[in-house]
Amino acid sequence: MVLGALVLVVLVLLLLPPPARLLDPAGGPAAPGLVLRAADGSTLLAEDPAPGPPADPPSLVRAAFEAALGELPRGVPAVLGTPCADGGASGPLSLRLADTLLAGDPGSSLRCLRVRLAALWFELGLSPEEHLRAWLARARIGTAFGVERAARRYFGRPARELDPLQAAMLAGLAGLPPHLSPLHTPATARRRAREVLLALAARGVLSPAEAERWARATLHLGRWPESGRDAVDAALRDLVRFGPPAGELVAETAVDPALQRAVERAVARHLAGLPQVEAAVVVLDPGGQIAALFGGRARIGPNRALDLPRQPGSAFKLLVYAAALEAGWRPDDPIEDAPVVIDGWSPGNVDGRFHGTVTLERAFAHSYNAAAVRLQERVGRARIVRLARALGIRAPLAPLPSLALGTRELTPLELARATWALVHGRTTTAPTVVRVWEAGRRAFETAEAGAAVPVSRGTRESLKRMMRAAVRSGTAREAAVPGLDVGAKTGTSQDGRDGWIAGFAGDHVIAVWVGRDDARPVPDLAGGGVPARIFRDVAASLTTPGS
Incomplete structure (x- = not known):
């Protein structure tokens, strides 16, 4: 027992920063200032420092967070009994707090150990009141840390001025993944807020009628950048990985404001008159960094470029043909575009006919489905899935006969990353933030090159x-x-629900998705239509500096 305790103490000292750094990393304001800069040095987002929680947190905010937390387990057994993969979501507050405060790869065993040790430290050294105050000051809410920063970022007001719906919403989202926010997932945010409001009514803070009235009330959001909203969101998500800042952050991004505006103009032009249709665009620069990103026309709604996986259709054939080429096939080799039956399933072509013996290049260029599936069966579905994984695709990819036709869902960012890797020969995490200064010191810089991909130059x-x-x-x-x-590959999912194109323009890579959020068919939608025209306009802007 004594030896075990000594080992625990040594691990704490070696693997954890001092307690003051964990609970009050800034040593001052709960939310230090933040400046996001574009590639040309202009400002994408500027947030002034927000003061830390007062000695007595706003009563409404405090009550909302207490109601959201409910009766949580406490103590060492609760910390040790919560799985690492849970992220502290069902564990004690000490574990949730530690998971928020400590940066690192969520799947890392070392980080799991550090989180547990920090939680044990908090259990032994903090009272329930101190736990709650630390949670109010440091909880991750969307892409913000602490209720004060979250209140200002999402609602444009200090925490003391939040109305019951806003307070309940922040409390309900605290500790959840950063893509969940009042701005990007309003339905989830309102559902969580309703649960908190009902809990406040059960505690006597609100009457049942007041809780219902606030649950249906209009949500008042703060201002957000008119241009580059979703690129800013991507940058803020990059920063979340490093935990609460220890001082003012100045983050340089790869976002090109002129290119970003060109993307927004292209979408507005080609979706004019289509109010129910949305689009997502990702542009990666020659270094594999996000130069422009568009996640949707609506001011409120998901960042479709990052969070909306959809079937890529024939755009997935990029991976099928790449695997075939790496297996020894050549563009001039013949392939049969003729009926093929696999487990009772037989794909057809969009034009309703087959084209006999054609070259791989022609089958690819004209997107013949039967030829692609026949090629897939000769190359092997497992080989294609392995290549997808090597290119950075993490979405589920069951090796079904329809794999070649893009029936498994991907996000636009995933397809852009895979396309960039195929063009440039190495992987990319597609970061938006490329360099960060924290409290005046350089804290982070993106690596220029990723791992080599198993695809030859030929x-x-x-x-x-x-x-x-x-x-x-x-x-x-x-x-x-x-x-x-x-160069590009188009894709269209079944019944025209999704239109895609992904390819290169010079040394840049562009991926475009067009469709409806409810996945209903869009009349006449095809990857070679509106998505290709958006691609063209964006690509053309690369030849006109400052356009």
């Missing part, structure tokens, strides 16, 4: 040749830009 050049053919004479003709090297 394979990459052959794939790019086929992508150029799709733009020159195939389904991606609308993406052509005179004088610019452009």
